[in-house]
Amino acid sequence: MSELSVLKIENLVAGYEQRVLLRNLFLCLPAPAFVAIIGHNGCGKTTLFRALTDRIPYQGTVHVAGQNLRQVRRPAATGLLAHLPQRSSVGFPIEVRELVVMGRFRHHRFLSAYQPHDYELAEGALQRVGALHLARRDFTQLSGGEQQLVWLAQLALQDAQLYLLDEPTQQLDVYYRRRIFDLLRDWVEQAGKTVLCITHDLDNLADLPGYLLNLSRPAPQLQPLSAAVVRAERTFLESEESLAVG
Numbered sequence: 001m002s003e004l005s006v007l008k009i010e011n012l013v014a015g016y017e018q019r020v021l022l023r024n025l026f027l028c029l030p031a032p033a034f035v036a037i038i039g040h041n042g043c044g045k046t047t048l049f050r051a052l053t054d055r056i057p058y059q060g061t062v063h064v065a066g067q068n069l070r071q072v073r074r075p076a077a078t079g080l081l082a083h084l085p086q087r088s089s090v091g092f093p094i095e096v097r098e099l100v101v102m103g104r105f106r107h108h109r110f111l112s113a114y115q116p117h118d119y120e121l122a123e124g125a126l127q128r129v130g131a132l133h134l135a136r137r138d139f140t141q142l143s144g145g146e147q148q149l150v151w152l153a154q155l156a157l158q159d160a161q162l163y164l165l166d167e168p169t170q171q172l173d174v175y176y177r178r179r180i181f182d183l184l185r186d187w188v189e190q191a192g193k194t195v196l197c198i199t200h201d202l203d204n205l206a207d208l209p210g211y212l213l214n215l216s217r218p219a220p221q222l223q224p225l226s227a228a229v230v231r232a233e234r235t236f237l238e239s240e241e242s243l244a245v246g
């Protein structure tokens with residue numbers, strides 16, 4: 001395997017009981033990279049992330065930064081990958097900065113207190129997503145969009161090699177959507193991270209450097225992102241033909 005490949009998926013097959021959603025998926029991704037994962041509702045985008053985070057069984061092999069994911073016990077704890085699910089909730093009141101600072105968990109022993117330096121990093125992460133003004137608010141009282149920004153700040157602190165983001169701009173207004181995609185571009189270009197981002201937000205993809213993966217295609221492949229590619233994939237997704245696939 002190429003040393004530059006941060007994610008290598010070979011012959012992945014995954015789904016639920018009688019229903020296979022991902023068939024023989026191959027992917028070889030150089031680092032760093034941004035990949036927008038698109039496709040119809042229900043085509044298997046989240047299912048792919050469930051397989052990569054070991055929450056459903058799969059066939060095939062997945063290597064992240066050269067390590068076979070099946071053999072890594074807790075990929076998040078080792079900084080290999082970080083995951084933002086489509087819906088995350090917190091069932092108790094907690095100050096935003098306390099939630100964000102938890103992104104530093106890898107740098108702490110169990111129950112050791114976070115230090116002023118950790119809180120500085122947490123506030124820096126909040127500032128970069130445009131949410132520093134929320135630092136002292138109760139997370140559970142924020143709007144859905146505000147909560148999403150806070151999760152992204154926490155994720156940035158995790159400093160993982162591979163980020164799996166499931167619709168990070170859902171519920172965000174047009175300004176914050178743009179801002180989040182700019183942030184993800186920085187994660188890739190400046191911090192050298194690799195980001196897999198499930199999204200229905202095609203309008204913001206055309207001018208991002210990276211790749212597009214359309215899981216509604218019969219044999220999904222990475223395509224370099226460009227206005228023409230986004231246009232072609234949108235036309236495909238809007239067609240009756242695309243719904244007949246699978």
Ligand SMILES: Nc1ncnc2c1ncn2[C@@H]1O[C@H](COP(=O)(O)OP(=O)(O)OP(=O)(O)O)[C@@H](O)[C@H]1O
Pocket residue numbers: 016021039040041042043044045046047048
């Ligand atoms: N635990 C489960 N058991 C059986 N079927 C499931 C299970 N979870 C999801 N599915 C089905 O698998 C299909 C793919 O779901 P998935 O969440 O991967 O879709 P998606 O592409 O992420 O869609 P969306 O864009 O709507 O989020 C859906 O039809 C869903 O109903």
